[in-house]
Amino acid sequence: MKRLIFLIFLVSTFRCHSQLTQAKLISETLDQLHIPESKVFTQQPIVQNFDSESLIVIPVISKEEEGILIFDAHLVLVHNATGQIISKYLGNSDWFSDALVLKNIKIDSTRYRLNESELGYAIKIEYANGSRPAPYYSTELSLFVREGEQLKPVLKDYRISYLNGETDTRCNGDFETHSKSLEITDIKNNGFYNLKFTDSIQKSVSTDQHCEPTVVENSQAVEILQFDDGTYKNTL
Numbered sequence: 001m002k003r004l005i006f007l008i009f010l011v012s013t014f015r016c017h018s019q020l021t022q023a024k025l026i027s028e029t030l031d032q033l034h035i036p037e038s039k040v041f042t043q044q045p046i047v048q049n050f051d052s053e054s055l056i057v058i059p060v061i062s063k064e065e066e067g068i069l070i071f072d073a074h075l076v077l078v079h080n081a082t083g084q085i086i087s088k089y090l091g092n093s094d095w096f097s098d099a100l101v102l103k104n105i106k107i108d109s110t111r112y113r114l115n116e117s118e119l120g121y122a123i124k125i126e127y128a129n130g131s132r133p134a135p136y137y138s139t140e141l142s143l144f145v146r147e148g149e150q151l152k153p154v155l156k157d158y159r160i161s162y163l164n165g166e167t168d169t170r171c172n173g174d175f176e177t178h179s180k181s182l183e184i185t186d187i188k189n190n191g192f193y194n195l196k197f198t199d200s201i202q203k204s205v206s207t208d209q210h211c212e213p214t215v216v217e218n219s220q221a222v223e224i225l226q227f228d229d230g231t232y233k234n235t236l
Contacts, residue, residue, distance in 0.1 A: 019080040022047045022054070028083035029056050029076050033090075041071055041102075048107035052080055055107055055121055062093060071095040071102070075123070075144060075151050089144060089151035100127045100136070112184060114192050114227075118145045120154065132169040138162035141182075143232070154192070155225070155232040171211040175204045180223075192227035199223065 020028070026045050030037060041059040048055050056076045063070035073094035077086045095102055108122035120143040128137035139162070143155040160180040167173030183196040199221040204213035225232040 020083050025054055025078055025080070025083055026056060029058070029078055029085065032083075032085055033058075033074065033076070033088075035060060035074070041069070041097075042105070046105050046107055048109060049080070050111070053086060054078055054080055057105055057107060057123060059095060059102075059105060067098055069097040069102075071097070073123075075121070077146065077151060087146050087149045087151050089153065091153075094156075095125060100129050102126075103128050103137075112143060112182075114143070114145065114154065114184070115188065118192070120145050121151070124160075125157070133167055135165040135167070135175075136163060153231070154227065155195075158225075158232075160197070167206075171206055171208050173206050173213070175206075175213055177202045177204075185224075189226040190228060192232070194227075195225040195232055197223045197225070 025047065029045075030040070035058065039061050041061055045056050045058040047057075054077070056078060058074040058076065059071040060074055061069060062072045070093050073089070073091035075089040075091075077088065078084060079086060102125065104126040106124040106126070108124065110122070111119040112122060114120045123142045123144070125140045125142070126137070127140070129135065139160050140157045141155065141160045142153060142157060144151045144153050146152075159178075160182070161178060163175060163177045165173055165175040178199050178201050180197040180199045183198070185194045185196050187194045201217075201219045201221065202215055203217040204215045206213045224235045226235050227233075
């Protein structure tokens with residue numbers, strides 16, 4: 001038993017020392033891409049580990065004016081042990097932050113099987129406007145697959161949740177929220193499975209008597225996205 005515990009300890013120690021830290025991966029990736037840290041939007045890029053590899057998302061500031069930021073999305077898949085770039089996507093003016101503020105960037109820890117050989121990486125971008133009379137927020141989904149040294153976008157900026165509202169800035173208001181769940185079907189189009197999104201729609205109101213919104217209507221809608229000409233498109 002002691003021998004087994006010792007071996008597990010050795011393996012764990014080897015793994016820890018054979019992989020670069022997230023900070024080191026980020027630093028080496030920025031160096032390889034010749035990106036100064038001052039051009040990166042957030043305090044540090046976003047990193048998600050996938051076994052021996054990590055996906056790094058770098059929002060690079062490409063345009064900065066009063067109240068407006070435009071970002072180039074850089075997605076980079078790197079070796080955890082060496083920091084070397086395996087494949088990448090270097091975008092151009094992919095994201096923005098103005099009256100609608102970019103609030104958060106997330107990498108899903110789960111990969112999506114889009115066909116027998118392709119596992120997609122999922123990136124989610126959250127926006128909000130911070131308005132009291134007309135509140136709005138949204139989450140957009142993008143999917144990327146690896147093709148050799150390139151990460152190819154097969155779904156870009158698809159809105160999977162959002163809220164619209166109109167209020168008197170106090171209690172009275174009307175709201176509509178949408179939340180879409182994803183099902184990858186077994187039906188293919190041009191070599192990729194169709195994506196089925198079920199949109200759960202909720203309408204609610206709030207009044208002076210009840211500041212908490214009360215649901216007045218629930219409904220659902222279904223959208224099917226098919227792969228066509230290199231990207232997923234709505235069939236409607």
